[in-house]
Amino acid sequence: MPVNQAHKADLLLLVVTLLAAISWMFSREAVLAMPPLLFMSLRFLLAASLLAMVAHRQLRRLSGQQLVRCVRVGAVFGIAMSCWVMGLAMAEHVGEGAFLTSLGVVLVPVIARLIFAEPVPGSTWLALPVAAAGLALLSLEQGLHLEAGQLFFVAAATIFALYFNLNTRAANTISTTDRSGNAIEHPRIPALALTTVVLAVVGVLTGGLSAIFEPWGEAAANATFELAIWVILSATVGTALRFLVQTYAQSLSLHSHGVVIMVLEPMWTALMAAAWFGEQMTLMQLAGCALIFLSLLVNRWRAVRSLLKQALSRVSTHH
Structure with missing residues (x-):
């Protein structure tokens, strides 16, 4: 039985969530052994170089205005990723x-x-209130205050939300109005070119921040073959391959249930962290994470409902 495009897209996005989850493990291993911002710079510059080999035709066709829009998206993503990796380095x-x-x-x-x-x-x-309740349970663990690592993750989440909006607008044709009331059309930026430039900007921005705030001499002295493996795996499997598969999956079908599937990432990550690092959570932490997961499902309720309807109709036709 041939797999239709929407189902193929769903399956590939499931792979994306697993690649994203395992990338957390590679990144955690790396930041335990080297400055976090330097790691992000190496990871993203390497990933951008790999994607550029695939995207070189699209990159050459970008106009100056499109390039500026890519850089803007990349700068926001870079700030978000800087907060994220600082959270990862400090997180328990x-x-x-x-x-x-x-x-x-x-x-x-x-x-x-x-x-x-x-x-x-x-x-x-x-x-939102369900998510806030989940966040409250995680902060109550330490007597009503968020740790530095948690604050960095929350800051990253907020900036990621801005990045998602800017990235979606860059990847689609949009119209804006200038001061004179004239409509200006901004053509869509091809997904692969957009992703390549965005990753390169993240690499440059985190590299600049690392040069200002982090000791490179110490990092070079402590470099090991194992550390190089974690950086390479993060760049290839966790970044370049993940974004390539995600871009391809999103190009297959507008009717994929990807919005629901992508909420599985934190669940896979928590399970992998438990297996990989032997992490254990208290009941209150588990309850907080469960509420946040519930808020993701509520937020995507329309897609969840459509998925359930399809599953039920398949079951009824088989019987």
Whole structure:
């Protein structure tokens, strides 16, 4: 039986969530042994170089205006990734960090409302208090305060929400109005070229921050073959391959259930962290993560409902 495009896209996005989750493990191993911002710079510059080999035709066709838009998206993503990696370096629980970072998904429509005046779906207003309750349970663990690592993850989630909005607008043709009231059309930027430039900008930005704030001499002295392996795996499997598969999957079908599938990433990450690093969570931490996961499902309720309807109709036709 041939697999239709939407199902193929769903399957590939499931692979993307697993690649994203294992990337947390590679990154955690690396930041335990080297300065976090330097690691991000090496990871993203290497990944961008690999993608550039595939995207060189698209890159050559970019206009000056499109390049500026790519750089803008990359700068926001770079700040978000800097916060994320600082959180990862300080975090006691990688799994908890994954759930905190996933709050960005719930915040995407809120940021779209604040900056681009887009309407907010009703499901988001239901998801926000659930997410806040989950965040409260995670912070109550230490007597009503967030640790530095947790704060970095929450900051990253908020900036990721802005990045998602900017990235979506860059990848699609949009119209804006200038001061004279004239409509200006901004053509879409091909996904592969956009991703390559964005990753390169993240690499340059985190490299600049690392040069200012981190000791490179010590990092060079402590470099090992094992550390090089973690950096290479993060760049190839966790970044270049992940974005290539994700871009291809999103190009296959508009009717994929990818929005639901992508919420599995924090769950895979928590399970892998438990197996890889022997992490254990308290009941309160588990409850907080469960509430955040529930908020992701509530936020994507329309897609969840459509997925359930399809599954039930398949079951009824088989019987």
